[in-house]
Amino acid sequence: MNNSDTLIIGGGPAGLTAACFTRGRTVVLDRLSAPARKLLATGGGRCNLTYDTDAAGIMGRFGPQARFMAPALHAFPPAAIRAFFLGLGLETAVEPDGCVFPVSQKAADVVQALVRAARANGADLRCGVRATRLVVEPAGAGGGATARVIGVETTHGLLHARRVILAAGGQSYPSLGSDGSGFALARAAGLALTTPVPALAGLVTRESWPGTLAGIVLEQGGLRLDVKGASKRLLTGPVLLTHKGLSGPPALALAGEIAARLLTGPEVPVRVSFIAARSAADWLALFEAWRQQHGGRALHNLLAGELPRALATALCALSGAAEIAVARAKRGTLETLAASCADLPLHCVATEGWERAMATRGGVALSELDPKTLACRRIEGLFCAGEVVDLDGPCGGYNLTWAFASGRLAAVGTEKPQIDE
Numbered sequence: 001m002n003n004s005d006t007l008i009i010g011g012g013p014a015g016l017t018a019a020c021f022t023r024g025r026t027v028v029l030d031r032l033s034a035p036a037r038k039l040l041a042t043g044g045g046r047c048n049l050t051y052d053t054d055a056a057g058i059m060g061r062f063g064p065q066a067r068f069m070a071p072a073l074h075a076f077p078p079a080a081i082r083a084f085f086l087g088l089g090l091e092t093a094v095e096p097d098g099c100v101f102p103v104s105q106k107a108a109d110v111v112q113a114l115v116r117a118a119r120a121n122g123a124d125l126r127c128g129v130r131a132t133r134l135v136v137e138p139a140g141a142g143g144g145a146t147a148r149v150i151g152v153e154t155t156h157g158l159l160h161a162r163r164v165i166l167a168a169g170g171q172s173y174p175s176l177g178s179d180g181s182g183f184a185l186a187r188a189a190g191l192a193l194t195t196p197v198p199a200l201a202g203l204v205t206r207e208s209w210p211g212t213l214a215g216i217v218l219e220q221g222g223l224r225l226d227v228k229g230a231s232k233r234l235l236t237g238p239v240l241l242t243h244k245g246l247s248g249p250p251a252l253a254l255a256g257e258i259a260a261r262l263l264t265g266p267e268v269p270v271r272v273s274f275i276a277a278r279s280a281a282d283w284l285a286l287f288e289a290w291r292q293q294h295g296g297r298a299l300h301n302l303l304a305g306e307l308p309r310a311l312a313t314a315l316c317a318l319s320g321a322a323e324i325a326v327a328r329a330k331r332g333t334l335e336t337l338a339a340s341c342a343d344l345p346l347h348c349v350a351t352e353g354w355e356r357a358m359a360t361r362g363g364v365a366l367s368e369l370d371p372k373t374l375a376c377r378r379i380e381g382l383f384c385a386g387e388v389v390d391l392d393g394p395c396g397g398y399n400l401t402w403a404f405a406s407g408r409l410a411a412v413g414t415e416k417p418q419i420d421e
Helices: 013-021 037-045 055-059 063-075 078-087 107-120 181-188 209-213 249-261 280-293 299-303 309-318 331-343 398-412
Strands: 003-009 026-030 092-094 099-102 123-127 131-137 147-154 157-166 193-199 203-205 222-225 239-241 245-247 268-273 344-351 359-364 382-384
Touching: 003 013, 003 147, 013 026, 013 107, 013 123, 013 398, 026 157, 037 107, 055 063, 055 078, 055 398, 063 398, 078 092, 078 099, 078 398, 099 107, 107 123, 131 157, 131 181, 157 181, 157 398, 181 193, 181 359, 193 249, 203 249, 209 239, 209 245, 209 309, 222 249, 239 249, 245 249, 245 344, 249 268, 249 344, 249 359, 268 331, 280 299, 280 331, 299 309, 299 331, 309 331, 331 344
Parallel strands: 003 026, 003 157, 026 123, 157 382
Antiparallel strands: 092 099, 131 147, 147 157, 193 359, 203 245, 203 344, 222 268, 239 245, 268 344
């Protein structure tokens, strides 16, 4: 069958969800040998499929562009997503941190539920087929007032369709399917894109000393950007020192913005706090108390009671307090060490890249799409959903929530969007 009512490019969470809601003849293309390979790997193979909040709670984690998501999320919020999967026979449960997982703790069960539902809805899943070009009829052809998509060129020939949903994912973990091909298709069709960069990835620092402490985790740590005009809010949570720099939830959450800023500069300064609840003044007060109580003890040994020993030794060395008894340390030295413990500057020169990124920042510009339908404003019949759109959120099921909600909206959206004059 080379003619369809809806052709979906991408067999990931957005594409498969769309296939569950389309009407008429539906074909789903995936370039890999099986659909949703990346979804199988999410949440350590457990699949954190949403978060226990409402639509506003999801939008609140996506930054200033989040208003665009409102129609999709209000129509298909986390509670509706959970009900949808329950209707497919998949029970979910909320963990203490608010993350929602399948009760079975198996991502494969999520994939199987979506595949069964898509096929039950009549969708034809074709794996091992790569889309190579969107076939767009220009404005004026056939009497049309706007350009119109009429099909897709693939590695298995031309497929005609009345409408196309581009849900090919982003560019993260390309070995699992998201290789940036959706961006190439959109760009070739004339759509504007925000430059894609890796998001939810580890950070590479100019400073080499974190690499000597790889494996240390600061469970109560924090991280913030140190850039003019950027939010100075400290993102808290476990901070992991790695062979290349920093990882852990705060680092992952900042990676997309850092990667975007690295497009225009060689490095991005950040500040790390090793115990987020403590200010430099708090640390200094502690050091002064040690002067009174433990004057003859080495400062790095005392600090090792608060932080991992190797880190305590490194911070003392960085602050000019190596092998010094606390009573002999000058006030300025203690102030420098207090600042290092509370707000240490580091400089990010890269992220760990596409192979390690869990998400993509950038993609099809929101100005190209009608948020009420996710239809392209300038190409009739073309819709975009999921990670190919310029929206990204933090870890915790937020990005999958957008994938499910946008896939559904693209499937039920009107064929003829309002065209702005």
